[in-house]
Amino acid sequence: MTVDAQALQAFLDRLTADIHARHDWGEVANYIPELAKVDPAQFAVSIALADGRLLHAGASARRFSIQSVSKVFTLACVLGRHGEQIWTRVGREPSGTRFDSILLLEQEKGRPRNPFINAGALVTTDALLTGRAPREALSEVLAFLREAAEEDDIHIDPAVALSEERTGFRNIALANYLKSFDNLQNAPELTLGTYFHQCAIEMTTDQLARAGRIIAQLPGVSPLLTAEKARRLNALMMTCGHYDGSGDFAFRVGLPGKSGVGGGILVIAPGVASIAVWSPGLNLYGNSHMGTYAAEQIAKFTGWSVFG
Amino acid sequence: MTVDAQALQAFLDRLTADIHARHDWGEVANYIPELAKVDPAQFAVSIALADGRLLHAGASARRFSIQSVSKVFTLACVLGRHGEQIWTRVGREPSGTRFDSILLLEQEKGRPRNPFINAGALVTTDALLTGRAPREALSEVLAFLREAAEEDDIHIDPAVALSEERTGFRNIALANYLKSFDNLQNAPELTLGTYFHQCAIEMTTDQLARAGRIIAQLPGVSPLLTAEKARRLNALMMTCGHYDGSGDFAFRVGLPGKSGVGGGILVIAPGVASIAVWSPGLNLYGNSHMGTYAAEQIAKFTGWSVFG
Amino acid sequence: MTVDAQALQAFLDRLTADIHARHDWGEVANYIPELAKVDPAQFAVSIALADGRLLHAGASARRFSIQSVSKVFTLACVLGRHGEQIWTRVGREPSGTRFDSILLLEQEKGRPRNPFINAGALVTTDALLTGRAPREALSEVLAFLREAAEEDDIHIDPAVALSEERTGFRNIALANYLKSFDNLQNAPELTLGTYFHQCAIEMTTDQLARAGRIIAQLPGVSPLLTAEKARRLNALMMTCGHYDGSGDFAFRVGLPGKSGVGGGILVIAPGVASIAVWSPGLNLYGNSHMGTYAAEQIAKFTGWSVFG
Amino acid sequence: MTVDAQALQAFLDRLTADIHARHDWGEVANYIPELAKVDPAQFAVSIALADGRLLHAGASARRFSIQSVSKVFTLACVLGRHGEQIWTRVGREPSGTRFDSILLLEQEKGRPRNPFINAGALVTTDALLTGRAPREALSEVLAFLREAAEEDDIHIDPAVALSEERTGFRNIALANYLKSFDNLQNAPELTLGTYFHQCAIEMTTDQLARAGRIIAQLPGVSPLLTAEKARRLNALMMTCGHYDGSGDFAFRVGLPGKSGVGGGILVIAPGVASIAVWSPGLNLYGNSHMGTYAAEQIAKFTGWSVFG
Known part of the structure; x- marks a missing residue:
């Protein structure tokens, strides 16, 4: 799958602006005191592509708790x-x-x-x-x-x-x-x-997207993980990666993902890209509210859904 | 994705023989009296490919209750x-x-x-x-x-x-x-x-595989279903298509599927193929025992898993 | 246990007046259309004593659905x-x-x-x-x-x-x-x-209190029920007679009872009395709101609690 | 209620012999290592009567964990x-x-x-x-x-x-x-x-029966507990004293009771007697197997059931 990286970068910039304009951040996890201090009005996205490029927008160099x-x-x-x-x-x-x-x-x-x-x-x-x-x-x-x-x-x-x-x-x-x-x-x-x-x-979305390449099995990644094991991790992420919101994530995004209560989500387009999004405000299921929205928009823009 | 149809046909023939040799059919649903009469020692598989070809093996012209x-x-x-x-x-x-x-x-x-x-x-x-x-x-x-x-x-x-x-x-x-x-x-x-x-x-696996092309959105199918809706059906089949055995099916097969208590399973490789398998004996979750096995072997042989 | 019937009658009259003055009737069952029509602002109580007397107050001759x-x-x-x-x-x-x-x-x-x-x-x-x-x-x-x-x-x-x-x-x-x-x-x-x-x-509280004498095993009742069976019915009424409000009824009233969604409650003081109360408004557990209150007050006044 | 203490003592002796003859002790709690060492083939019973007498049979001076x-x-x-x-x-x-x-x-x-x-x-x-x-x-x-x-x-x-x-x-x-x-x-x-x-x-059944007099509100007990509070404890013991075996205990014994995983049960006949039984083997609900049997036999012999 060829990706127009320039168009995608422009899209990520627009998406980041759009998310900040929405002022709809959700609430940060309050049961871990240290996380409750984080400002919810933050967003970052990074995408590692098969050709080795790393695109990003927003606070992609800020560290967050990957949980x-x-x-x-x-x-x-x-x-x-x-x-x-x-x-x-x-x-x-x-x-x-x-x-x-x-x-x-x-x-x-x-x-x-x-x-x-x-x-x-x-x-x-x-x-x-x-x-x-x-x-x-x-x-x-x-x-x-x-x-x-x-x-x-x-x-x-x-x-x-x-x-x-x-x-x-x-x-x-x-x-x-x-x-x-x-x-x-x-x-x-x-x-x-x-x-x-x-x-x-703690990681940045840049780091997390790069680490995810091994699960996406992008060309040239470390042989730490066999293709078979990566496939199985992706299957588990698809059916169980968002707790009792997993079905909804599959329905809306169509890609395997794993969320953390710190607001990060790792989203995998197998063989194509590794995506990390971060926004610390959560939805009712404990998954990043704007992170989920961003993943959905990226999947729609790129057509990377595994479901056709 | 190009498919070597000849190699795949040979594989389906071997798979059918292998399944008959295993004598491990599971049990037919006994709570519907009319289905309880069916002989469990049966198997059929049909695959509709993107190029229009329909491969099959086993009892692919026998009608079963799609449930x-x-x-x-x-x-x-x-x-x-x-x-x-x-x-x-x-x-x-x-x-x-x-x-x-x-x-x-x-x-x-x-x-x-x-x-x-x-x-x-x-x-x-x-x-x-x-x-x-x-x-x-x-x-x-x-x-x-x-x-x-x-x-x-x-x-x-x-x-x-x-x-x-x-x-x-x-x-x-x-x-x-x-x-x-x-x-x-x-x-x-x-x-x-x-x-x-x-x-x-009642349908045959040939009929079911052909009907499934619309969910796989193979080239030239009827416009009955938008691409967007097909994608959503596939997402639901992946996370919910096998009841409380859905996670296991995703893990082993890596493709969206929907099973019926009559022993049929429709399996979708989005954009690539529509697969129907049938074997009336069931596993503990109420899904076709040899049908699941066949789907797993086909996914492994073809590399069609959506998870890479 | 000797009962001062005159004092008890006076108490029942006061209780009835008190209940009407409270204007705290609860809500009638709305899932059975025919019962939803009943006016909640009604109350009746009847007590059959061991000596054969029947005391009553309120609408004790009005029929209600015993449910x-x-x-x-x-x-x-x-x-x-x-x-x-x-x-x-x-x-x-x-x-x-x-x-x-x-x-x-x-x-x-x-x-x-x-x-x-x-x-x-x-x-x-x-x-x-x-x-x-x-x-x-x-x-x-x-x-x-x-x-x-x-x-x-x-x-x-x-x-x-x-x-x-x-x-x-x-x-x-x-x-x-x-x-x-x-x-x-x-x-x-x-x-x-x-x-x-x-x-x-349909029964009146008078009728229900008289019917309950057989479960209370008052002297001279019909031999329809053995003492052993009456005892067991009482045990079941104590632990299970008010659904998921049974513990609360035992705690507050201290007598076996069985409620109905029509607002009736049969309360048994074994060997001493059979009590029927009725008020169609229900509490959160589906038991008569003022009926429960009345049973509690009667138990307190008479000291009939089986728990000392 | 007058009690023939001599007849009751003879009954307790027979009961103790009967229980030893049955060889049906249940199993001791195995999840607390220290309790798992106890020999299940033991039995004790003590009854404190309203007139101040204390009857007992079996190992009524042996200490056990009241849990x-x-x-x-x-x-x-x-x-x-x-x-x-x-x-x-x-x-x-x-x-x-x-x-x-x-x-x-x-x-x-x-x-x-x-x-x-x-x-x-x-x-x-x-x-x-x-x-x-x-x-x-x-x-x-x-x-x-x-x-x-x-x-x-x-x-x-x-x-x-x-x-x-x-x-x-x-x-x-x-x-x-x-x-x-x-x-x-x-x-x-x-x-x-x-x-x-x-x-x-740790207590003996003698000690436990004597301590229970305060809950039975026997004449002359310490004023530590009001009659009202004792009544409420009895109600709770009746509906909740044997976990998910409480209904069965009420049905068979007809008296408030509280069991412990050490094999003890305190059984109260309000105003009449306080009974302690002990046998360390448990039934499926985690209540003393022979203790429950003994309580049932004592209730039957004495007619102390609160249910008539």
């Missing part, structure tokens, strides 16, 4: 390390419930529906951690991101991690609940500490 | 007739529950999660019926299928419809439950009668 | 006819859900939690009906009530029964759902017809 | 200290779910159904703790029990408390989940520590 977007990369590490074994501990079906729901976990005896809801991501992080110290597990995720993005300046924001450790009661509940079903191998506080730090990774 | 595959076409008719209004009455999120579940309907006050679970399909059929006699509504679905398939020999099997009317207590419950929330506009027995007849449409 | 209060008497008939077998088909635990909930029925595979929620009452009525025509089953319930009340002028209001048959979609859903689990022995429409007619029995 | 039976006394303390305010934080309806369920807590936004399921008991303990150190709160519960039982030799077993602190992941999950809804006022680990210690109180 749940990290779950895609943790899962990539775990699939690399443990292969398909992880599916004995976590499913791959959309949950139809909120990102932090504990309800199905009781009905389904401690096996989370998928690795992108919080309960499932805790299991994935736990698998990554097993046999190692938290620092080593986190180093692996960071190393993966840095190699994928071809950039070393990617770090964890300890203030955000600490903020979550102090107030993340629902995640603490989920981890202990999983442990009660023997679906955590490590002490809950160790898994939680690793999880909170992984979620506190 | 829930019909929901895609009813929804297409309703989108044509009523546009996007239907989304006020039914959602577009995966449900995470069985095809005939009533549980979420209570929690969500009579608004089904999506148009492909039974409750949602009853709402779609009800919308198609409003203002008309059941016969007219059914004629529209049949006319749509016939024009899409370019073939007139597509009919309803009255014995199957009657069998469901006599024993479909769970669907009768769903329709009356919807009515109690004012989310049916017609008398429950009228909507149910139309629904049971729509599900009792 | 779910009938479930106690149907269950009494079924226990007489089938003994404890009924417990294979229905539980005896509080449900924690609304009277017309279908949710637990899915999770618990068609076995209702108790015989006083609608799903369980449908099973009880179905058991009463088996092997007979609806007319005969209804005759048995009426004959039981007439013998218990020692009064023949107790009848079914056909307009109310018809009103429910036309609009009782949720009950139709429940019956068909039970049938889908093979937990109805008769055709759903037969069981439903019998159920709607049983619920449409 | 959830403590919830009745903590609630009594909280009602004394805070009055009816506690009902803004916890309901008084049967839950219809397991003792450690977290499911309803999500649906009902952190307000537990009643103070006897684990989530509700954590809230009660949290209320008792507020403004004080855990040691003081625990001292109040112990002081209450000692005064009620008129005996000082009642203590906490620190090994059991520690065992729960190390493995009580589900309770840790519940406490953190409550905290996420702002329905804990103290740090989860403080409330949990207090809760685990309160549950680890």
